[in-house]
Amino acid sequence: MLLIHCPYCEEARPEVEFAYGGEAHIARPVDPSTYSDEQWEEFLYIRSNPRGRHHERWRHAHGCGRFFNAVRDTVTDVFETTYKAGEARK
Amino acid sequence: MTGFRLADGGRIDRRTKRNFTFDGKARWGYAGDSLASALLAQGQMLFGRSFKYHRPRGILGAGVEEPNALVTVDRGPGRKTPNLRAPSVALHDGLAATSQNRFPTLKTDLIAVNNMLSAFFPAGFYNKTFMWPRAAWEKVYEPIIRRLAGLGDSPTTRDPDHYDATYAHCETLVVGAGPAGIAAALEAAASGGRVFLIDEQEEIGGGALSDPAQWAWLAEASAKLAAMDNVTVLPRTTAIGHYHQNFVVAAQRLTDHLPVDEAEGPREKLWRIRAGEVVLAMGAIERPLVFEGNDVPGVMLASAAKTFALRYGVAVGRKLVVMALHDSGWHDALALHKAGVNIAAIVDLRREIAPELAEAARDARIACYPGYAVTGVSGGQAVNGVTVALAGVGKGQKLECDAVLMAGGWTPTVHLWSHAKGTLRWDENWGAYVPDKTHENLRCVGACAGDWDFGSGLVRGLLPAPKPLHESKAFVDFQNDVKARDIGLAVQEGFRSIEHIKRYTTNGMATDQGKTSNLNGLQIASGVLHRPVTDIGLTTFRPPYTPQSFGAILGHHKEALFQPLRKTGIDDWADAHGAVYENVAQWRRARYFPQGSEDMDAAVARECRTVRSAVGIFDASTLGKIEVVGPDAAEFLNRMYTNPWKSLEPGRCRYGLLLGEHGFIIDDGVSARLAPDRFHLTTTTGGAARVLNMMEDYLQTEWADLDVWLTSTTEQWSVIAVQGPKARRVIAPLVEGIDLSPEAFPHMAVREGKICGVDTRLFRVSFTGELGFEVNVPAEYGRMVWEAIWAEGEKHGAAAYGTETMHVLRAEKGFIIVGQDTDGTVTPDDAGLGWAVGKKKPDFVGKRSLARPDIVAAGRKQLVGLLTDDPQAVLEEGAQIVADPNQPVPMTMIGHVTSSYHSATMGRSIAMALVAGGRDRMGETLHIPMPGKTISAKVVAPMFYDPEGSRLNG
Incomplete structure (x- = not known):
């Protein structure tokens, strides 16, 4: 079971307290109506799925309830870092 | 093989006898014996029949690696455990073990005919042979194969034992308590941190248990560990898996080593241990050699014979031949000789043998065959000799013996290392994979690290053969x-x-x-x-390292503790009034309230008629509820839902439709605006947590500038739906401070006041099509208010109704249930809910997707009503729909039935369905093929009762 550091609680807590939230830094466009079908498809469905460093969202669902971002290695599952929502991509 | 008890030696207690049975026959051994050592001491050589050919098999190893000697241990009803390895079963008084995979007896196994036919059972035999005819697979081949194959019998009764579970944390966890593990534990403990030392065997010591020279050290080290407060030593505990970040799961066997009547408390305990550092000291397992006849009972690992002699005081035979490729075989042979076991010969494929080993063997008068290989074993149910040949070529010569020991080198036990995604490196000297790199704070010590001097040897499994x-x-x-x-x-x-x-x-x-x-x-x-x-x-x-009981993995999570059962404040009342329940998203909900001998259909028909003709009362407390508060609350809901919210006046309700960004319906519910900055949202029963999570997501990550708070209030409110033409009359005497007149309190309005003296949020809403109210009161008053309403209701002929009736009533009105009439691919337009989409809104979640090419394309599945030609035929929900019932199979399926009931109100069946291009098919007859018959039905609008909505006003 992973140990995940919540940047809001500032504590490493077991994985069962958290919920995975998909790839990070995919911002909803301010005005989706300006998006072409291809751009909208990209936003909805296309994900990077890297081997290695992956920026992803987690929610401390059974803790503070906050969404935050993390960098996790998809090969080793090791968390490089976690940081608050809204902070720049690491 | 004719094993016997040596005159002395071993760690057994020769003053304490243990009586047990094997295949029903009385046997005995000593305290400290394993089942295997006790049976070997009594000359038992045959332990089981092999999986496929039912060949006679004996003991191969002395530990958990044992592949042959699988036994079933019977500890009473429900306590029968198959596939235990005889060397790992501790002997106790009354132990009842039976051999497996034989029919009818171990000695005479009729299915051993497979062995004679083995030329016809090569690799892939089943795949190649039992392919055709296809129908024969299920009825003929599989039952036969299942009877012949398979290991042991699964228990058929409930396991009466209970299993404990715990979490533990430590600085250092050492897995394996051989010399390397003990040394690592002592070293870690000296620093003062918490140390766990776990080992799968009956006592700690590992390989040292088979080496009397180390026993004094072992006793001293054990005493030292036992005296340290920061050290926890757990024998009989198997580390079954290593998971992320040094999370090790270990199963401790608490009672299986005790006589049944002395076994108290839980049978096993599952430890979930999070460790700062994990030290793996799991040792190595000796490799067998591959030669003709290497499975005859009496052919075993050299290290196993050594363990039986030195740890248990048992000679595995009277005349042994050693087949070695590795120095360790010579060392074991010499140790056995010293312990009084007769080693007749050492055969070694290597021509060059270390001079000191050859000399020691000569001194012990052991015949040596350097450069030779065993090319055959004679004997059926027991070894009576071997053939050895120079370089494995030619006819060779016969050697008489009753046991053959194999020394094929060693394989480090890297299982947990691999679970932790540690990489492995091929080591030429070991002829095995050894640990290389890991990203965990994890290290291997001793033999499992490839760090143990076993001497050297040849690396090959298969011996040369003529x-x-x-x-x-x-x-x-x-x-x-x-x-x-x-x-x-x-x-x-x-x-x-x-x-x-x-x-x-x-x-x-x-x-x-x-x-x-x-x-x-x-x-x-x-x-x-x-x-x-x-x-x-x-x-x-992959985990588990050795087979593990489901009981320990389940632990306390069974029966009532398997998952939470949520009950409303009114649940007790329903129970007392004979409710039949159904579970919905962990909630226990009353499905219907049968009276007398009513079955479900009769009860539901009565409940439906009562609601339509008088009044019904329904516990709707499980509805998801979210309180949305803040200056931007209306703006937030406007962005989330398809409907416009900003224009909704305080005191009014609105049906809200929630989409995902993909444009498909994911939830719905009626919500009320209580004040400019306060909304009372409702969601589906099953969707409450999901919807709150989604809203939090948008609020926290996309629209962090909005000033809004979300609070789950599902369990804060009891909700009592009062529905039917007499609904107003039922609640009127109980309500204070709210004008219930239709003019002052129209449909889709909300008022705050008191009912039975308790604060209420009173909704005038209807999921039945009748005049209806939903009474929200703080949960703790739910039962009291329910009973007051019930007492009033009884004066008007009310019935309590359950979820089944609720479903029928809403279907008569064509109201959808998200997740039943939608399946995650249904848009508002597909569901006929286009009217709920705010056309003038610039944006909301999912809006852009509603313009995607596939979603605006013609021919999408649309929600329609179906009326069967036979009014009494009730379609099956989920049944597939075709346009032409006479087309060849496989037919083109154009949709499926989503909701279907007998409607007492309509006096016939009604159904809803998703059908391709459904709204263009009004009046068409479609067909629903079922086993043995095809049902035809007419497509109609999904609204069966009171399409004008006149009944909403009572």
Whole structure:
């Protein structure tokens, strides 16, 4: 079971307290109506799925309830870092 | 093999006898014996029948690697455990063990005829043979194969035991308490941190238990560990898996080693240990050698014979021949000789033997055959001799013996290392994979690190033989009956990767996970393919390390504790009034309230009629509820839902439709605006948590500028739906401070006031099409208010109704249930809810997707009503719909039935369905093929009762 550091609680807590939230830094466009079908498809469905460093969202669902971002290695599952929502991509 | 108890030696207590049974016969051993050692001491050589050919099999190893001697231990009703390894079963008084996989008896096994036919059972035999005719598979082949194959019998009764579970944290966890593990634990403990030392055996010591020279040290070290407060030593505890970040799961066996009447408390305890550092000291397992007849009872690992002699005081035979490729075999032979076991000869394929070993053997008057290989074993149910030949060529010569010891080198136990995604490195000297790199704070010590001086040896599993490979009966995997020639055949048939060879031959796929067969299989494949072992790959080790009871994994999570059962404040009342329940998203909900001998159909019909003609009362407390508060609350809901919210006036309600960004319906519910900055949202019962999560997501990450708070209030409110033409009359005497008149309190309005003296949020809403109210009161008053309403209702002929009636009533009105009439691919327009989409809104979640090409395309499945031609035929929900019932199979399916009931109100069946281009098919007759018949039905609008909505006003 992973140990995940919540940047809001500032504590490493077991994985069962958290919920995975998909790839990070995919911002909803301010005005989706300006998006072409291809751009909208990209936003909805296309994900990077890297081997290695992956920026992803987690929610401390059974803790503070906050969404935050993390960098996790998809090969080793090791968390490089976690940081608050809204902070720049690491 | 004719084993016997040595005159002295071993760690057994010769003053304490233990009586037990094996296959029903009375046997005895000593305290400290394992089942295997006690039986060997009594001359038992035959322990089981093999998996596929039912060949007689004896003991191979002295530990958990044992593939052959699988037994069932019976500890009373529901306490029968199959597939235990005899060397790992501790002897106790009254132990009742039986052998497996034999019919009718171990000695006379009729299915052993498979063995004579073994030429017809090569690798992939089942796949190749039992393919045709297809229908025969289920009825003929599978039952026969299942009877013949399979290991042990599954228990058929409930397990009466209970199982404990705990979490533990420590600075250092040491897995394996041999000399290396004990040393690591002592060292870690000296620093003062918390240390766990766990070991699968009855007592700690590992390999030292088979070496009397180390017993004094072992006793001292054990005492030292026991005296330290920061050290926890857990014997009989198997680390079954290593998971992320040094999270190790270990199962401790608490009572199986005790006589049944002394066993108290939980049977096993599952430890979930999070460790700062994990030290693996799991040792190494000796490798068998692959030669003709290597599975005859009496052929075993040299290290096992040594353990039986030195730890248990048992000689495995009276005259032993050692077949060694490795120095360790010579060391074991000399140790056995010293312990009084007669070693007749040491055969070694190597021509050059270390001079000190050769000399020691000569001094012990052991005949040596350097450069020789065993090429055959004689004996059926027991060894009576071997054939040895120079370089494995020619007829060779016979040696008389009753046991053969194999010393094929060592395989480090890297299972947990691999669970932790540690990489492995091929070590030429070991002829095995050893630990290389890991990203965990994890290290291996001792033999499992490849760090132990066993001397040197040849690296090859398959001995040279005069017979060609395809004729030989040399076994690689004893438990799955895989022969060297099966691996040869797999390669010949084109398999190249060990992952494929493994699956085709089943090598290493038995309950022992190939602890003694994987490396030999790899080397044989490498030889046949003429490619280095490292090119063929390595199969992956997965938890559990040894087979594990489901009981321990389940722990306390069973029966009432399996998952939470949520009950409303009114649940007790429903129980007392005979409710039949159904579970909905962990909630226990009253489904219907049968009276007298009513079945569900009769009860639901009565409940429906009562609601339509008088009044019904329904516990709707499970509805998801979210309080949305803040200056931007309306703006937030406007962005989330398809409907416009900003224009909704305080005191009014609105049906809200929630989409995902993909444009499909994911939830709905009626919500009320209580004040400019306060909304009372409702969601579906099952969707409450999901919707709150989604809203939090948008609020926190997309629109963090909005000033809004979300609070789950599902469990804060009891909700009592009062529905029917007499609804107003029922609640009127109880309500204070709210004008209930239709003019002052119209449909889709909300008022705050009191009911039965309790604060209420009173909704005038209807999920039935009748005049209706939903009474929200603080949860703790739910039962009291319900009873007051019920008492009033009874004056008006009210019925309590359940979810089944609620479903029928809403279907009569064509109201959808998200998740039943929608399936995650249904848009508002598909569901006929286009009216709920705010056309003027610039944006909301999912809006852009509603313009995607596939979603605006013609022919999408649309929600329609279906009326069967036979009014009494009730369609099955989920049934497929076709346009032409006479078309050839497979037919083109154009939709499916989503909701279907008998409607007492309509006096006939009604159904809703998703049908391709459904709204353009009004009046068409479609067909629903069912087993043995086809039902026809007419497409109608999904609104069966009171389409004008006049009944909403009572």
